[in-house]
Structures are given as C-alpha cells and as structure tokens.
Amino acid sequence: MSGQCRVRWAIVASPRGGGITTEVEEKEVATLKDCEAAGSKCHAQADCLQVRNNFTCECRMGYQGNGLLCNDIDECLSGLHRCHSKARCNNNLGSYSCVCINGYVGDGTNCQDINECQKDNGGCHAGCQNLPGSYRCSCQSGFQSNGKSCVDIDECASNTCSLYADCVNTLGSYRCTCNSGFDGNGLTCADLNECNGINECDPSATCINRLGSYECSCLGGFLGDGRLCEDIDECATPNICPSITNCVNTGGSYYCNCGRGYTFNNSKCNDNDECLEDPCSPYANCTNSPGSYSCQCAAGYRGDGFTCVDVDECSLAKQCHSNALCRNVPGSYNCTCQVGYSGEGVIQCIDINECLLDNGGCRNKASCVNNQGSFYCLCQPGYILVNRTLCQDINECEPNNPCGVNEKCKNIDGSYKCPCQVGYYRPASNMDCVDMDECKDNSCHVNATCLNTIGSFTCTCKRGFAGNGTQCEDINECSVEAGFQR
Known part of the structure; x- marks a missing residue:
C-alpha cells in the first residue's frame, strides 16, 4: 500500500477516575476498493481509511454519518x-x-x-440620514417624502385654519386669513364688533353686531334701511298738537310748543318755573313770573342779575371809624378797630390804656406811658431801653470816661462815681484829687529815708543799713565777707 497518506488521530478521553488520557491512533487513507474488499461500501461523500489492520468508511468534512451513509451538515x-x-x-x-x-x-x-449618503446624497431630494444598513431621506418643514423626492404638503387639506378663515396653500407652507368681519391671526379668528368702530350705519340708527357682520336699524322717529335714515315729520300728521300750540318737528321726534315760558303737558300749557334751573348768577335772587322770570343781584353785588360783581364798599364813602380798618368781603364788608383800640369799628373805636394792665409789660426801672392806640416804656435816668419793655443800666464809664484827672470811674446801678486813684485824696468834696504825702505817716523803717512821689512814695535804707526800706538791718562792716581788712 505504498503511496497512501498516513493520518495520525488523537483520541482524548476522560476516565471515570478523573484526569485525561490521550490515545494516538494512526489512520491511512485507503482506496474504496480496499473498504469494499473488507465488506464496507463507503458513501459517495465518505473516504475509506485504514486503521491498523482494519478498513473503515468515514464521512468527509461537511457531512455527518457512519461513512456508509453521509448527510450534509447545515452549518447555518x-x-x-x-x-x-x-x-x-x-x-x-x-x-x-x-x-x-x-x-x-x-x-x-x-x-x-455602507454610508449611502456619501454618494449623490443617497439620491435624496433634501436631507439624507445614514442608518445602520440603510438610510433615510428627510424633507424640510412643509414637505413630505415619497421615498426619494420631497413634495409640498397641502396643509389646507387638513383644515388647519380657523373655521372663520380662508386657507391658501403655498410652497412649503400655508397662509390663513380671517374672513371679513373677523379679526385674528387666521388660526384663531374672533368676531369683529363693527359697532365699536367704523361702520356704515347712519348717525340716527342703531348698530347691531352679528357673527362676522352687523346690521343697522333706524331709531324711532326715523325711516330708512339703517345705512340711510331720514327724519319722520310728525307735524305733517293733522291735529297731532292742540290748536293752542304750534307743532315743532325735531330729529326723530316733535313737540307741541306753547310759547316761551310754558310747557305742553296733559293737553294744556303749563308755566315753567325757570328758577328751578338756576338761570341767574349765584349772587342773585331769581323770581318766577307767568311765562318768564327775573334776576336781581343780592345786596353787596351789582349787575344785570345774570352777572353780579361784588361791590367794594371800602372804596366808597367812609364806612368805618377813623381808627378802624375796612376789609371787603364777598357781598359785604367788615370794620375792625386798629391795634390799640377797642369797639365795634363802625361808630366807636376807643383807645386802650395798655398801662392799666401789668404796667403795660414794662420792666426793671421802666414806667408805662399811654398814647392814642399805643404805649411806650420810659426808663429812669441812668437806664436805657434795650427792647420794647426792658430797661438796662447805662455804663457811663464807657466809652468816654466822665471823671477828672487822677480819678477812677466806677459804674453803679443807674449812675457812676469818680473816687481818687490810689496815692491821691480829695481835700474837699468839690475839689480835684491831689497827691497824698505818704511820708507824713512815716511808713518806712526807722533806719530808712522816705521819699514822696506823685501818687506814691519810696523807702530807702540809710547808709550802713540794708533792706527794702520797710525792713533795714545793720551792715557789719568788720566782717571779712564784707571786703574789709584789719
């Protein structure tokens, strides 16, 4: 069996006791005839293999079976x-x-x-979005995709606008416009109340608002379609007013005129009390009369009754006392006695004696002097008035000294004195101050000499004595310290 392939097979087993045992078995590829000779006819998808001295059929890779019959393995x-x-x-x-x-x-x-969007935008008309294993074409707002292209969405087909608006489809969008008689953005439309603004109703008509519109209705006394109303002439109707009156047509009505000052009521003419309407000036009296009235200015005023001007009595002839003040007030005047007088002001103003009460308030060396309508405080000699009621002592020593030579000015309450200065005396009360000879009193020490000076004196110790003149001590000329020698 030279030229045959040898195959080494490794059989791995796990014994019951644990561990792993390996058995290496060599197989050689034989010919199908060898297996047939051994009594095994292999399947067409099997090979004949020699194991040791035995021949066996074994299914090829991709098949499974006993070699005599091999079935395809579905790997999927x-x-x-x-x-x-x-x-x-x-x-x-x-x-x-x-x-x-x-x-x-x-x-x-x-x-x-595959990123399909990288090539020709995926064939999309607008936006291309790559997806795992696929892609998607996206359209702008107002468009929808039919797969590749974008077509306009007819938003009006979905009735997006208000019930009271017209929808106009545009490329990629739409427009809503409120109908006439409505106001809003088209998506929401509210009824427009034309009666609150500009409308075509006649001034003599009533405007009635309707949903999306309005109506005009002529007022009573007028005739027309509401947009044009004409006055009805009620006076054209025979005998509408009694014969004693005149019929006067007015806009939308009429009245029966009895004449000025009267009002037609209950088929008769009644006098009007014009005074109830206050036709006169506020400063006048109204008097009603049949069919008329009159206005007369009240006392203190002058005019025609409709216009009344205050009379300034103070500018006329003398109204008040000579010592009184006149003050004009609306419709009258007041007289008031001047300060310092008392009375009713018109006939009598009597001087008030302010000094009778608490000396008029005068204080400190002051007496009260009454005048007509006033008073004043008079200070005693040596005093001066520093305010209206208070007296203060005058310092006669300042600024000019009234005293003589060798005199000293001394201010006293209400006056002053001139005593002699130190070292001087007055021989008699009416004489000037003269120098005082202090040496007559011999105020010096017995061993001192007194020397009189103007206004003073000096004491000088005699020779052989030392001191201030009032105290003199003998000098010991024999002392060495005195500078003498034997």
Whole structure:
C-alpha cells in the first residue's frame, strides 16, 4: 500500500477516575476498493481509511454519518458557521457561504455599514440620514417624502385654519386669513364688533353686531334701511298738537310748543318755573313770573342779575371809624378797630390804656406811658431801653470816661462815681484829687529815708543799713565777707 497518506488521530478521553488520557491512533487513507474488499461500501461523500489492520468508511468534512451513509451538515442552522451578524449564511453541500446583507459590505465574515449618503446624497431630494444598513431621506418643514423626492404638503387639506378663515396653500407652507368681519391671526379668528368702530350705519340708527357682520336699524322717529335714515315729520300728521300750540318737528321726534315760558303737558300749557334751573348768577335772587322770570343781584353785588360783581364798599364813602380798618368781603364788608383800640369799628373805636394792665409789660426801672392806640416804656435816668419793655443800666464809664484827672470811674446801678486813684485824696468834696504825702505817716523803717512821689512814695535804707526800706538791718562792716581788712 505504498503511496497512501498516513493520518495520525488523537483520541482524548476522560476516565471515570478523573484526569485525561490521550490515545494516538494512526489512520491511512485507503482506496474504496480496499473498504469494499473488507465488506464496507463507503458513501459517495465518505473516504475509506485504514486503521491498523482494519478498513473503515468515514464521512468527509461537511457531512455527518457512519461513512456508509453521509448527510450534509447545515452549518447555518447548527450555528457552526463564522458569518458576521450582518451577513446571510447560505448552506451548500459539504460547506456554506457568507454574504453581507443589503446596506453592508465585506466578505461575509466581516461586514461594515455602507454610508449611502456619501454618494449623490443617497439620491435624496433634501436631507439624507445614514442608518445602520440603510438610510433615510428627510424633507424640510412643509414637505413630505415619497421615498426619494420631497413634495409640498397641502396643509389646507387638513383644515388647519380657523373655521372663520380662508386657507391658501403655498410652497412649503400655508397662509390663513380671517374672513371679513373677523379679526385674528387666521388660526384663531374672533368676531369683529363693527359697532365699536367704523361702520356704515347712519348717525340716527342703531348698530347691531352679528357673527362676522352687523346690521343697522333706524331709531324711532326715523325711516330708512339703517345705512340711510331720514327724519319722520310728525307735524305733517293733522291735529297731532292742540290748536293752542304750534307743532315743532325735531330729529326723530316733535313737540307741541306753547310759547316761551310754558310747557305742553296733559293737553294744556303749563308755566315753567325757570328758577328751578338756576338761570341767574349765584349772587342773585331769581323770581318766577307767568311765562318768564327775573334776576336781581343780592345786596353787596351789582349787575344785570345774570352777572353780579361784588361791590367794594371800602372804596366808597367812609364806612368805618377813623381808627378802624375796612376789609371787603364777598357781598359785604367788615370794620375792625386798629391795634390799640377797642369797639365795634363802625361808630366807636376807643383807645386802650395798655398801662392799666401789668404796667403795660414794662420792666426793671421802666414806667408805662399811654398814647392814642399805643404805649411806650420810659426808663429812669441812668437806664436805657434795650427792647420794647426792658430797661438796662447805662455804663457811663464807657466809652468816654466822665471823671477828672487822677480819678477812677466806677459804674453803679443807674449812675457812676469818680473816687481818687490810689496815692491821691480829695481835700474837699468839690475839689480835684491831689497827691497824698505818704511820708507824713512815716511808713518806712526807722533806719530808712522816705521819699514822696506823685501818687506814691519810696523807702530807702540809710547808709550802713540794708533792706527794702520797710525792713533795714545793720551792715557789719568788720566782717571779712564784707571786703574789709584789719
């Protein structure tokens, strides 16, 4: 059996006791005739193998069986294939093949997504969106896709607008316009109340708002279609007013005129009390009369009754006392006695003696002096009035000294004095101050000499004495310290 292949087979077994045992068995490929000679007719998809001295049939790869009968293994169903998750497994006799599904590219064992949008935008009319294994064409707002192209959406077909609006489809959009008589954005339309704004109703008509429109109706006393109303002349109707009156037509009505000052009521003419309407000036009195009235200005005013002007009595002849003030007020005047007088102001204004009460308020060396309509405070000699009621002592020593030579001015309450200065005396009350000879009093020490000076004196210790003149001590000329020698 030279030229035959030798095959080494390794049989791995796990014994019951544990562990792993390996049995290596050599197989050689024999011819089918060898197996037939051994009594085994192999299947067409089987090979004849020699194991030691025996011949056996064994199914080829991709088949399973006992060698005498071999069936194809469907790797796709059994999961024995190596196809990619994005590939389709095709079973073949004794084998299989892998083909990437649509939208993917590769050898079947490795498949990658195809980005269809990279080539010609995927054939899309607008936007292209790549998806795993596929792609999607997207359209702009107002358009919809038919697969490749984008076509306009007719939004008006879905009745997007308000019930009271017209819808106009446009390319990629639409437009809603409220109908006449409505107001809004088209999506929402509210009834427009024409009666609140501009309308075609006649001024003598009533405007009635309707949904989306309005109506005009002439007022009572007018005739027409509401947009044009004409006054009805009621006076054209015979005997509409009594014979004692005149019929007067007015816009939309009429009245029976009795004449000025009267009103027609209950088939007769009644006098009007014009005073009830206050036709006169506020400063006048109204008097009603049959068919008329009159206005007369009240006291203190002058005019025609419809216009009344205040009379300034103070500018006329003398109204008040000579010591009184006149003050005009609306319709009258007031007289008031001036300050310092009392009375009713018209006939009498008597001077008030302010000094009778608490000396008029005068204080500190002051007496009260009454005047006509006033008073004043008079200070005693040596005092001056510093305000209206208070007296203050005058300092006669300032600024000009009234005293004589060798005198000192001394202010006292209400006056002043001029005593002699120190070192001077006054021989008599009416004489000037003269120098005082202090040496007469011999204020010096017995061993001192007194020398009188103007207004003063000095004491000087005699020779052989030392001191201030009021105290003199003998000098010891024999002392060495005195500068003498024996």
